[in-house]
Amino acid sequence: MNSLKEKIERCRQFFSELAPQVKDAQGVEELRQQFFSRKKGHLTLLFEEFKTLSPEEKKAYGRELNELKAEIQNRLTELEQKFQEKASERLIDDLTLPGRKLYWGAAHPITLFQREIERIFISMGFSVEEGPEIETDYYNFEALNFPPHHPARDSWDTLYINDKLLLRTHTSPVQIRVMEKKKPPIRIIIPGKVFRRETPDPTHLPMFYQVEGLVVDRGITFAHLKGTLEYFIKALFGEKIRLRFRPSFFPFTEPSAEVDIECIVCGGQDPACRVCGGSGWKEILGAGMVDPQVFKNVSIDPEIYSGWAFGLGIDRTAMFAFQIPEIRQFYENDLRFLRQFNRR
Amino acid sequence: MKISYEWLKEYVNLSLSPQEVAECLNRIGLMVENISSFEDDTVFEIETYANRPDTLGHLGVARELATLLGLNLKIKKWPLKESPQTTAEIVDISILDPQLCPRYCGLVVRGVKVGPSPEWLRKRIEAVGLRSINNVVDVSNYVCFSLGQPIHTFDLSRLKGNKIKIRRARKGETLRTLEGSTVELSPEMLVIADESTPVALAGIIGGEESGITESTRDVFIESANFDPVSIRLTAKRLGLSTDASYRFERGADPEAAPVAAVMAASLLCEFGGRVSKGLLDVYPAPRKPRSVTLRLKRINELLGVEIDPEFVTRTLSSLGLKLKEQSPGVWVAEIPSFRVDLEREADLIEEVARFYGYDLIPSVVTPAFSFELPVNRTRDRIWRLKEILFHHGFDEVINFSFADPEKETLWQTGFQPIKLQNPISSRLSILRTSLLPGLVENAVWNFNREAEGVHIFEVGNIYYWEDEDLHRESLYLGILSTGLRSGRSWNEPEKETDFFVLKGAVEDILHYLGYLPFSFEQVEHPFFEPGQALQVRVKNEPVGHLGLLNRNLVRQHDLEHPAYAAEINLEELFKNQPRSFKFEPIPRFPGTSRDLSFLVDEHITYQQIHQQLEKLNLPLLERFLIYDRFKGKSLPPGKVSFSVRFYFRHEARTIQAEEVDRIMQEIISQLKSSLNIQLR
Structure with missing residues (x-):
């Protein structure tokens, strides 16, 4: 006679053969019926048989039978869960619901535009230099040939800290600082914050951003200035943009x-x-060949070296490029303004 | 500066239309900003430069046009109807300060009938935007706007003792000006005085007392040259800017002084005047003309184009320079006195370029023979840091470097602020000593405009006095998080931000930039609520703070939401050498993990647990992660529950269950003995 022990073992084996063949939630239910159905379930039958045993035998097999029951129940629950999950993965009742968004912070438009400008010049072998925002009269004016x-100083209306110190009105002092430390060839751009004593209006603010460029080497000509700035402006505004150079004055x-x-x-x-006020032209930057006096001030011999420099207002250029009506919007930091530039 | 088309024709025969003239002026850098019509004339609004006082009169502009167009400049003659009396018999001119007044010319015109200007004169005066007052005043303006040489006319009868003294003002002297205001004079100011008192502020404005009136019969014409710096300082000090001071501070032409005097006298003759004989011209130290050497080779080297030497001589001669060829392609140029800007060879090269045409110079990309490796990594680090913050959902802002001293004081930043001497307004009168007040203001601005949450940061300088005369500017990062988190959706409930949103961003910055090891220490700080602030440390040196902003402080800015903020001193942070990146091979053997849940006294912090685990220095413990922490009714009072998952791995083989069990025992006993944990 097959002992109950053997039957338990066979039942276990049978279950473990059937379980992997189950494919869906319905299969799990069928499997459950096969083992737990009130009349013919394999386990139900084993428990029926167990009832007939002597107390000693009950003692011997009770634990094992209960273990098997728990095992099978656990496994069935697992399977149930597995197919439930799969069902929820597969069956979406409304595919038209919007997807889950990840909010990515926005860079400030000045930062973005500055980076665009930097990238163009870096691709031409320029490096980026920076310098202090609090400057002396010497670096901001005198060394740059402002008597x-x-x-001439009127166009660079200045905010003073005391008789010695001021807030730089342009990033040009960094040109002087670099040329003092380093001998040519020099090929740099200088972005940064600058300050002017301007009463706020739609196009003026007491603080804005500027980028300047400086090239010093042997044999640098006005033709190089033109060629490089033309390339830059086309890289920034597109191949087709027309531009013109006209004489001006900077000390x-x-x-x-x-x-x-x-x-x-x-x-x-x-x-x-x-x-543009109807003229069809918009002034975008100032430039020129480095004044020989500036070279003398930093002990570079203007008979050996020549150079060109330019300066451009980042805010104004970005205003023009994006058609932003008022410069102060850059510093109001309205999120509805800032976040648009995430799409740039 | 307004320039009349018809007035220009007095000096040059223009056959071009006003529009064409404007294009010509643009080409040579006299930028026409506006063209308008006045009666039958056309008026150009021209941008002039601080170094070109010669273009502040129609003659100078005409000279530029004549040069560009290859035309001759018409020089007018100014005949005088002279009276027998000599000027010296009538007035006595003495320059007491020749430094400040290098030249002074005078003429007297007697018997002038003061009255309305004739039609031609009224038109000229009104075309350039001035008001026609009477024939005498209009004549002086006509001369000024023709030659760029300001002159002044006095009522001779009002000059006491018929003496003209050009001297410094005495302390306590005053002058009632033509504008009707009384100015206090001081010894650094130059005045024109008669025998006793000042009658004009030299080169700036005349006195009311000695001015021309309807009853004036005899006019004294002053045409002088004054020191630009002195005029500028006086005009600035007194807040006066006149057509005269504007020209003198840019440097008027000493040679124009006698010409202007004669021109004015000649015009006054048309109103019945008779001119005194002999111009009085006091010019103690006549200026010698400057000479500049110009090399054709240098022109070509600097402009990058070959220029015909004939073009150079023609252009510069037409501009009034006298060129002598020293050797082929080398000239010595004598500079006319009206061109104060031409001092060096480069200045002459600019003149050649201007008239050659910038458009005709070729465009060539700047060659480079060597490129440098970038040495400054700070900029890259800042961008990386920004990217991490973008990823955490923070938007970048840029605020003014200025701050309101009243609001800034509330923050107790501990820095001595830098005050501006001449601020735009009292609310922008110091430089900021922290980025956080600005960020709080940004939050308020946006909450007032329908924002539900504000998560922003700024990278920028703060400024302070480190010492009495040692200023500092220091690069900081400020971060602020307040209100609802972004990213709410139909399957994601709306969430308020919290401290750990902010802390996560700070930890990621330090982690990804390699500033390791970093730690946090609980501190008290005036920006933050008591017990709600951490100091950030890198290699145990403080670099910043973060926490829940002090409610009373943010309320002063009208911010009602709880706001979490961090401020990091980037200069301090960047002084540390970041841990360099090192590639590690992917593990070849499987690892395993174990969970541990335990109770501990509620005053024990996560950091203490962390430190105990680090202390064990277990080579097979790859990492661990806190995945649950709670307090509550289900726990014994005064206890908190932590759940930590430990990940184990052996790099050379599959790790054994028994070794993991052993390590777990080690961990448990360490935590039991040091922190008295109870397993759950």
Whole structure:
């Protein structure tokens, strides 16, 4: 006679053969019926048989039988869960619901635009230099060939800290600091915050960003200035943009130039254009050949070396590029403004 | 500066339309910003430069056009109707400070009938935006806007003792100006005085007392040259800017002084005047003309284009320079006195370039023979740090470097703020000593505009006095998180931000930038609520703080939401050498994990548990992770429950269950003995 022990073992083996063949939740239910059905379930039958045993035999097999029951129940629960999960994975009742968003923070538009400019110059072998925002009169003016008490200083209206210190009105002092430390060849751009004593209005603020560039080497010409800045402006505004160079005045360059680009808003077609005033041109940067006096101030011989420099307002250029109506929007930090630039 | 088209024609025969003239002016850098019509004339608004006082009159602009167009400049003659009396018999001119007044010319015109200007003069005066006052005043403006040489006219009868003294003002002297205000004079200011008192502020404005009136008959014409710096300092000090001071501070032409005097006298003759004989011209130290050497080779080297030497001589001669060829392609140029800007060879090269045309110079990309390796890694680090913050959902802001001293004081930043001498306003009168007040203001701005949460950061300088005369600017990072987190969706409930959102961002910055090891220490700090602040340390040196901002403080900015903020001194942080990246091979053998849940006294912090585990220094413990922490009714009072998962691995073989059991026992006994944990 097959002992109950053998039957328990066979039942276990049988279950372990059947379980892996189950494919879905319905199969799990069928398997459960096969073992637990009230009349014919394999386990139900084993328990029926168990009832007939003597107390000694009950003692011998009781534990084993209960263990088997627990085992099978656990396994069935596991299987049930497995197929339930799978069902929820597969069956989505509304695919048109929006996907889960991850919020990615936005860089400030000044940062973005500055990086774009930096990238263009870095690709031409320029390196990035920075310098202090609190400066001395010497670095901000005198070394750059602004005579003391000269009206040329009026265009660089200055915020002073005391008789010695001021907030730099341009990033040009860094040109001086670099040329003092390093001999040519020099090929740098200088981005940074600058300050002017300007009453806030739609196009002026007491603080804004500037980027300047400086090249010093043997044989540098005005033609190089033109070629490089043309490349830069085309890289920034597109191959087709038209630009013009016209004479200007800066104390630290000679000859000096201003560069206008064609108005991307009206293309010169609107006589009342808010951006170009109908001229069709928008002034974008100032440039020139480094003044020989500036070279003398940093002990570079202007008979051996020549160079060009330029400066551009990042805020103003970004305003023009993105058609931002007011410069102060950059510093209000309204999230509805800032977050748009995440799509840039 | 307004320039009249018809007025220009007095000096050059223009056959071009006003529009064409404007294009010509643009080409040579006299930028026409606006063109308007005035009666039958056209007026150009021209941008002029601080170094070109010669373009502050129609003659100078005409000279530029004549050079560009290859035309001759018309020089007008100014005939005088002279009276027998000599000027010296009528007035006595003495320059007491020749430094500040290098030249002074005077003429007297007697019998002038003061009255309305004739039509032609009124038109000229009004075309350049001035008001026609009377024929005498209009004549002086006409001369000034023709030649760029300011002149002044006095009522001769008002000059006491017929004496003209050009001297410094005495302390306590005052002058009632033509504008009707009284100015206090001081000894650094130059005045024109008669026998007793100042009658004009030299080169800036005349006195009311000696001015031309309807009853004036005899006019004294002053045409002088004054020191630019002195004029500028006086005008600035007194807050006065006139057409005269604007020209003198840029450097007027001493040679124009006698010409302007004669021109004015000639014009006054048309109103019945008779001119005194002999111009009085006091010019103690006549200026010698400057000479500059110009090399054709240098022109070509600097401009990057071959320029015809004939073009160089033609252009510069037309501009009034006298060129002598020293050797082929080398000239010595004598500079006319009206061109104060031409001092060096480079200045002359600019003139050549201007008239050659910037458009005709070729465009060539700057060659480079060597590139440098970037040495400054700070910028890369800052960008990486920003990227980490973007990933954590923080938006970047940029605030003004200025701060409101009243609000800044509340923050007790501990830094001595730097005050501005001439701020835009009292609310922007110091430089910020912390980034956080600005971030709080940004939060308020955005909450007032429908934002539900504000998660922002700024990288920028703070400024302070380190010592009495040692200023510092220091790069900081400020982070602020307040209100609802972003990213709410139909299957994600809305969540308030919390301290750990902020801390996670700070930890990630330190971790990914390699500033290891970092730690946090609980501190008290005026920015934060009591008991709600941590100091951030890298290699045990403090680099910043984070915590729950002090509620009373943020309420002063009208921020009602709880706000979490961090401020990190990036300069201090970047002084540390970041741990360099080292590739580690992917583990070849499987690891295993064990969970441990335990109770501990509630005053025990996670950091203490962490430190105990680190102390064990277990080579097979790869890492561990806290995955649950709670307090509550189900636990004994005063206890907190932690659950930690431990990950084990042997790098050279599969790890054995028995060794893991052993290590777990070690961990448990360490935690039991040091922190008295009870297993759950």
